[in-house]
Amino acid sequence: MAGTNPQSRDWNWLHVVLLVVMVGTLFYCSWINNRTVIRGYELNDLRAEEKRLLEEQDKLQAELATLLRPQNLARLARKLGLREPQAGHKVVLP
Amino acid sequence: MRRTGKRTSKRDDIRLRRRMNLLAGIVFLSLGAIVARAYYLQIVKHDYYLARQQRQSSSNLLVNCDRGEILAADGGALAVNIKGHSLFAEPRRLNRKESRKLARELAPILKTRSRTLEKKLSGRRGFVWLKRSLTPKQVKTLEPWCRKYRGLSFLKENRRVYPNRELAGQVIGFTDIDCRGLEGLELYYDKYLRGRRVYIELEHDARSQVVDSSKHPELDRYRGKTLYLTLDRHLQAWAERELEEAVRGSRGKRGVAVIMDADNGAILAMAQYPRFNPNSKRRNDPSLWRNRAVTDLMEPGSTFKVFTLVAALESGVYRIDDQIDCENGRYRVGRRTIHDTHGHGLLRLDEVLKYSSNIGCSKIVTRVGAERFYKVLKNFGFGSRSGIDFPHEPAGRLRSWKKWRPIDLCNLAFGQGVALTPVQLVAAYAALANGGRRVTPHLVERIVNSEGWTVYEYPAGKSTRRACSPRVAKALDRALAMVVEDDGTAPRARIPGYRVAGKTGTAQKFDFTKKCYSHNNYWASFIGYVDPPAGQSRKVVYVMIDEPRSSIYGGVVAAPAFKRINQRLAGYYNYPTTTGAASLAALLAEEDKKNTELAREEQSPASDERTSASGRHLEARVMPDLTGRTIREALTLVSCYRGQVEITGEGRIAAQQPRPGTRLQPGLKFVFKLSRDI
Structure with missing residues (x-):
């Protein structure tokens, strides 16, 4: 190959570079695709978690509303010995 | 040799170059073929393959967006959604042995019969509900079964929950298992509350696993609208408690209490006893589902007398200080005799109301005349729907004045022969309390969409429709205040330190089997208001006990409940006492x-x-x-x-x-x- 034409040597290099670029691009594309899929799964998991937490929050809010319903508060107040003030029974504390 | 060697090397070089060129040609031809194919697939057949890819890697799912919430005036939640689990099976994936075993094991957990379950599981269907709206305990118990059998799984669904339980149960109503309104406000405002059904796109991988659900439209945008009611939870709770006490104390069958803002018709409380919990509607008698304050017609009895006096004053036939001979308790009209509970002689018009004289009212209305009386009643909205935003409101029953006989006219004067709903009566009293303006009772103050924009708001400002003149309303306000005096019919409604005006009602119920008025069954009621401080509107309070047994009189059984509700109301709105500190x-x-x-x-x-x-x-x-x-x-x-x-x-x-x-x-x-x- 010592006597190979310099022009043909450049031509060979070009082939190699093109091949590397092509293979590199293929790898890069598949890597990007792979990452996108993995991120998609992660995103989905996080969304599911967010949804679950929001559902939990809804449940807790409903439970809070049940606990704070006027009848329940009145029952607890009676249990603690409190009485509802009648009209005019209000005394302004100093 | 040397020449020969040189010639050989040159020949090899040429051969190599040819091979190289051949290889390059093959490579370029292959690349060209690839490019051509890529061009064909990507450009020429672009739409076809894109559609095919989308079909394979994505699916559309129909989603019911959340139903809107119902909130009280103070922002307290009255109806909300939570996610609940439902159990379904895919019988196609289960063999007969598994189906039988599952049916036997699941029946006690799901509280159904094993035969019913077996029937559901034995078919070849792809999907069948086994139980919807499971309790958290049931879900926990069933989890191992779902892991064990491929054909058994949970599905999360929206569940309507009423956190305040019985509070305003009949007013709010309820939905079916698919969150569609069936009763009460849930039914009336269903088209606003219901969330839209939208398709969402899911992206799958080769194993049909969802990769990315980011293509969802903003589902929150399509959820139902939120209702803000005029009901105040605290007033509602007090009204319900006092009503319960009154019904139990009088050994009555049921009761209704309504609190309405006289200025704008906003219903602040609408209580009923026995109560009803919409969370467990199936466990309740369906007759409890009905909101009797809106749907049931009744005869108003003496509470109607005030409108006789309105007719008398409005027509100009009488003045408030004119006197009527009440015939000492017995008065003949044709072949019928009208009685008063206590005999009276000459009574002024306001005293006729104070002592609730049937004879006085009969005489007044006879002189006023049927047509004028009818016109006044129509002005107050009797005989037609009040326009409340609630389903199944009947129009009251008020026959045309042309069909009235003299005795019918007299009966009407004291509230017999006319039928109306409690809310219609309250709306009419609200007109008297606000100076003569008619109001439309309403339960919803505003409707807000999922983005926070108000899409509907009850029009602010005072109604211009007149029921009677302010002069007449003022005169009757004074007359109504006399009812709670010591010798009036309802001293028990009096609240020390406050000016109370109201009227008792004791109406006989009609016995449809005997086709005459019953002597045992009555509606005992009291309706009135307490004077608020300047700048605040009057709140009309109505209490009605159906078939009380301890006493039949509205002044005895309903007036104390009215008083207690108003005492709380006065404290709640901080009414100052009339007599000062x-x-x-x-x-x-x-x-x-x-x-x-x-x-x-x-x-x-x-x-x-x-x-x-x-x-x-x-x-x-x-x-x-x-x-x-x-x-x-x-x-x-x-x-x-x-x-x-x-x-x-x-x-x-x-x-x-x-x-x-x-x-x-x-x-x-x-x-x-x-x-x-x-």
């Missing part, structure tokens, strides 16, 4: 005196002496001996000193700090230890 102690004492022995003790002359003695001590800046006093007394006495107050225990004052006789200075700390043993 100076007589507050006296008013409280009067109340206590009537109710408890404890208060009688407080109001004894000795106690009064002690209180005034304490006052003198305070004036002299010396701490009085407050042992044995109530904390209220003590606080009233020491309130002039801007000091801290610490209270421990309960009952009466057992120990105090500063000690009696200590010189008082501003900023002092008062400590009161209370004990029940004093």
Whole structure:
């Protein structure tokens, strides 16, 4: 190959570079695709978690509303010995 | 050799170059083929393959967006959604042995019969519900089965929940299992509350796993709208409690109580007893689902007499101080005799209302005439729907005046022969209370969409439709205030320190089997209002007990409940007493005196002496001996000193700090230890 034409040597290099670029691009594309899929799964998991937490929050809010319903508060107040003030029974504390 | 070697090398070189060129040609041809194919697939067949890819890697799912919430005026949640689990099976994936085993094992957990389950599981269907809306405990128990069998799984669904349970149960109504409104406001406003059904796109991988759900439209945008009601949870709870007490106390069948803002028709409370919990609707008798304040017609009885007087004054036939001969309790109209509970002689028009004279009203209306009376009743909206935003409201029953016989006219004058719903009566009284303007009762104040924009709001401002003139409304307001006087029909409705106006009603129920008025079954009612401070609107309160047994009179069974509701209302809206703060102690004492022995003790002359003695001590800046006093007394006495107050225990004052006789200075700390043993 010592006597190979310099022009043909450049031509060979070009082939190699093109091949590397092509293979590199293929790898890069598949890597990007792979990452996108993995991120998609992660995103989905996080969304599911967010949804679950929001559902939990809804449940807790409903439970809070049940606990704070006027009848329940009145029952607890009676249990603690409190009485509802009648009209005019209000005394302004100093 | 040398020449031969050179020739050979040159030949090899040429051969190599040819091979290289051939290889390059093949590579370029292959690349060209690839490019051509790529061009064909990507450009020429682009749409076809894109559609095919989308079909394979994505799917559309139909989603029911969340139903809107129902909130009270104070923002408290009355109806909300939570996610619940439902159990379904895919019988195609189960063999017969598995189906039988599952049916046997799941039946006790799902509280159904194993035969029913087996029937569901034995088919070849792809999907079948086994149980919807499971309890959290059931979900936990069933989880191992779902892991074990491929054909058994949970699905999360929206569940409608009413956190306040029975509170305004009949008003709010309920939905079916698919969150579609079936009763009450849930039904009336279903088109606003219901979330839209939208398709969402899911992206799958080769194993059909969802990769990315980011292509969802903003689902929150399509959720149902939120209703803000006029109902106040606290007033509603009080009304329900007082009504329950009144119905139980009178051994009645049921009861209705309504509180309405007279200025704009906003319903602040709409209570009913027996109550109904929409969370467990199946466990309740369906007759309890009905909101009787809106759907049931009844005869108003004496509460209707006020409209007879409106007709008398509005027509100009009578003035309020004109006198009517009430014939000492017996008056013949044709072949029928009208009776009064107590015989009366000459009564002024306002006294006719005060003593609730049937004869007085009959005579008034006879002179006013049927046509004029009918016109007045129509002006108040009787015989037609009130327009309340609630389903199944009937139009009241009021026959044309042309069909009235003289006795019919007399009966109408005291509330017989006319049928209306409680809410229609309350709306009519609201017109009297606000100076003669007709109002439309309403339960929803505004509707807000998922983005926070108000899409509907009940029009603010006062109605211009007139039911009667302000002059007549004012005259009748004074007449209604006389009803609660000592010799009126409802002294029990009086609230010390407040001006109360109202009217009792005791209406006989019609016995449809005997086709005559019953002598045993009555509607006992009281309707009225308490005067608020300037700037606040009157709140009309109506209490009705159906078939009371302890007494049949509205002034006896319904008036006390009216009084208690109004007492709370006055406290809630902070109505000042009419007599001013100076007589507050006296008013409280009067109340206590009537109710408890404890208060009688407080109001004894000795106690009064002690209180005034304490006052003198305070004036002299010396701490009085407050042992044995109530904390209220003590606080009233020491309130002039801007000091801290610490209270421990309960009952009466057992120990105090500063000690009696200590010189008082501003900023002092008062400590009161209370004990029940004093």
